[in-house]
Amino acid sequence: MPDMLGHTAPDLETRKDFDRLNPTARNDAKLALRIFPREQHTISRKNISKAALRVLYRLNEAGYDAYLVGGAVRDLLLGGHPKDFDVATNATPEEVKKLFRNCRLIGRRFRLAHVVYGTEIIEVATFRGASEEEGVEGDRHIVDGRIVRDNVWGSIEEDALRRDFRVNAMYYDISDFSVRDYVGGMQDLQNGVLHLIGDSATRYREDPVRMLRAVRLAAKLDFRIDPSASAPFAQLGPLLSNVAPARLFDESLKMFLAGYGRKSFRMLEECGLLKFMFPATARALRRGDKALRALIEQGLENTDARVAEGKSVTPAFLFAVLLWGEVRDLAHTWSTQGKDVNEAWSRAAVHVVAEQCQRVAIPRRFTITMEEIWSLQPRFEQIQRKKVFRLLTHPRFRAAFDFLLLRAAESPAIGELGQWWAHAQQLPHETLAAALPLHQANSASDAEPVRATAPRKRKRRRKPTTGKSGAA
Known part of the structure; x- marks a missing residue:
């Protein structure tokens, strides 16, 4: 069926597709791809860092899918100037490292590739999957509903469903300069609202810091948090006590030292x-x-x-x-x-x-x-x-x-x-x-009033002169 822009998109809401996704996605999130071609969005390559473009082009030329993703896409669509540019790809971290000599792999909880250009770091993430089928590459470990390790690779559709907010789940395709929107992020940008992808309570249990991100993002963008996303705060707020204090320090800096601290x-x-x-x-x-x-x-x-x-x-x-x-x-x-x-x-x-x-x-x-x-x-x-x-x-x-x-x-x-x-x-x-x-x-x-007047200068006494004979 054609979307509202007149573009056709594959129907991803089938039993087969959703059986591959986690229960959160099946319960609430819905995939309905909309493709916005270059002439129908405001992202220009001149506003993307040269380092990010080099990574995108190199991946694409090597035969991999390469997308600018997340907050950079969101901010560019809103006319902002992102400081960080993240890339999503179907290349594994090891495959990314083979393409870039200036690359290092980091993280055990979330395996990532960092491509370094001077002082700028481009973070490259492999599409995260949701399938737990036998034979799928990678590993995931969940404790009490919290994802403590997530290195299961998947498709771009699965990756979109794994992201936190709809406005953060849009992909800028370097192959044709289009924007791919799987979950309605573009509509949320237009409405100035934040929706979580999937069941809110489940997503907060996976990572309680998402509650703080909702607040921070709403303050930064001057958006409202949809009631479905804010309703669990009262019940699940105590989960923040289980988050590593060092991680909460980083989140507090993002919240209070980024220029919108009072609103946050x-x-x-x-x-x-x-x-x-x-x-x-x-x-x-x-x-x-x-x-x-x-x-x-x-x-x-x-x-x-x-x-x-x-x-x-x-x-x-x-x-x-x-x-x-x-x-x-x-x-x-x-x-x-x-x-x-x-x-x-x-x-x-x-x-x-x-x-x-x-x-x-x-x-x-x-x-x-x-x-x-x-x-x-x-x-x-x-x-x-x-x-x-x-x-x-x-x-x-x-x-x-x-x-x-x-x-x-x-x-x-x-x-x-x-x-x-x-x-x-x-x-x-x-x-x-x-x-x-x-x-x-x-x-x-x-105290005695402090006066601004300078103290009176004392006259310097002249030295006595001596006569020709040297007597005083």
């Missing part, structure tokens, strides 16, 4: 998944602290702006923002119980970081910076000459000061403190020293 955070909270990723953050926000919410959203917005401007961003500052509420509350509780202030802040930081790393494995190089940013916050209140200059020279002063500015919504006093330190940094050393007390003032406003 809001969707994560709305979908009920925040508590499984950042339990301390969720607890603090449930206490109704509006200032904390303002701090988090402003911090994420600032990060998004830096990414948009091409500036560097650090995970340490972001995680310090997300976990601040719990650290602050614990430190205040322990300090009011009579513990030394510095010890209270140190214990609070260690406690919160330890809990968080059980869910998201934040590397030590970042947690050290986080702890320094937090521990410096009470030191901003110590307006004393030696302590002020010691803080100004601290390696983490700038990050801690930026954090202080984010805290302005906590109270008028914190806002004034931020203004005081901002002004103090603009003054010459002598002017600032003259305005500061030797001993601790109660607050920044109690």
